[in-house]
Amino acid sequence: MSAIAWVAVVVVAVAVILVVGYLVSGQNRRRHLQSRFGPEYDRTVEESDSRKEAEQDLLAREERHAKLDIRPLDPETRESYATKWTEVQERFVDAPGFAVTEADALVTSVMADRGYPTNEFEQRLSDLSVAHGATLDHYRAAHDISSRAARQDASTEELRQAMVHYRALFQELLADSAETPVNGRHAERSNAEEADL
Structure with missing residues (x-):
């Protein structure tokens, strides 16, 4: 074989x-992003012009998230938030719209204490998607209902659903702050609390 052939x-x-x-x-990049973002990966791909554009967006979110000072809550703060959540749930019976507004504020407060920027809703979604992609649909749904409730355009059942949705992210943010769930009873409380609303 000649040199040119080689x-x-x-x-x-x-x-x-x-x-x-x-x-x-x-x-490998796609598998990593799908694993990291969960359902948020599919949502981003659906909303983008191309898979490549969506993946670039998700990679940019990861880079931004890496620069944030996300920190765990100390045990006392976690316990305080858990108590506040219980109080908000108890107020739901008498003032569901007010309780949903309080739940929204409480979730935002936990995010701020954890180190997430909380100025704009869309940026909150973007920042949360990196570590909490599985619960973002809950947060979106709760925020939508809360916005409609502010205009007095949400039923009591929708308000109840908003509380359930807010709780999903709230519990994840608290549990993500510790090796063990708050009071050691996240899983047991979840189903019982939903029944209480």
Whole structure:
């Protein structure tokens, strides 16, 4: 075989290796993002013009999140928030709209204490999506109902659902702050609390 033929074979082999490497790298990136963002990955892809654009957005979210000073809550603060949540739930019976507004404020307060910026709702969603992608749909739904409740355009059942949705993110933010759930009873309280609303 001539030298030119060998060069051609080497060039083709290198090109094939590069293409395979690129494809594998893309698949690994996609798996990483799907694992990290959960349902938020699919939502972002659906809302974007292309999968590549969506993945670039998610990677940018990861970079931004890495620069934030996200910190756990100390045990006393977690316990205080858990108590406040119980009080908000108890007020739901007499003033459901007010309780939903309080729940929204309480979730925002926990986020702020954890180190998340809380100025704009869309930015909150973006920042939360990195570590809490599985509960973002709950937060979106709760925020939507809360907005309608402010205009007195939400039923009591919708307000109850908003409380359930807010609680999903609230509990995750608190549990994410400790090795063990608040009071050691997150899982047991979850179903019982939903029944209470």
